[in-house]
Amino acid sequence: MPNDNSTINIKQLANAEFLPHVTALIEEGHTVTLPLRGRSMRPFLEDGRDKALLAAPTGIKEGDAVLAEIQPGHYVLHRIVEIIEKQVTLRGDGNLGNEYCRIEDIRAKAIGFYRKGRTKVDSVNGLKWRIYSAVWTRLYPIRRYLLFALHPHVPQRWKI
């Protein structure tokens, strides 16, 4: 909360408390611009740097990045890798593992991203996202090595 000094502080709220409000606004017909946290959508999106433009989850298909409530109060913004009947398989671009949910658990669809502080949106219908998606999802067999190359994580005990 702003107090008597005049700096503007950034406030973070827990997903379980905050995202239901986002869901409600989406259901009311708004779009929502949401600042993103976490590394699960690397390499396209980075922790604390980028924002998603979310809209109502209509016309959901494989390859879409969606906001889903995979467990009560537990939300992810990940890509759909597969939909079989009503069962949805999600996988963050920066993850190796999957999550599962039902179609009804999808709260919003990402229709664009504001990356690297830019005010111009990278639309999911644009060439940049579509080429990136086509390439990155096909590289899944070597994703582990690509992620390591892009974002090396050296365990503490191996550091010199």
Next chain:
Amino acid sequence: MKQKKGFKLRNVCGEHVVVAEGIENIDFSKIISMNESSAYLWEKIAGREFTAEDLSELLLEEYDVDEITAIIDAKAVIKQWAEAGIIEE
């Protein structure tokens, strides 16, 4: 001065927040959280021109403070709102 258009006071997770609201898009990267007295003042001056004196009077009506504190606080609130970019001349 007055409020800029398109800033609506909402209650999100028990916080008073002013959200930059286009007709369609709600931008949570441009959301301002207000304390009780700031939210109270914001509601009161909605849709009209106001001055520091107006805010000071509102504070005196609602809270148990003396005039000097009220005018100092009123000016501080205006400064914060201006920095947050939610008011204009």
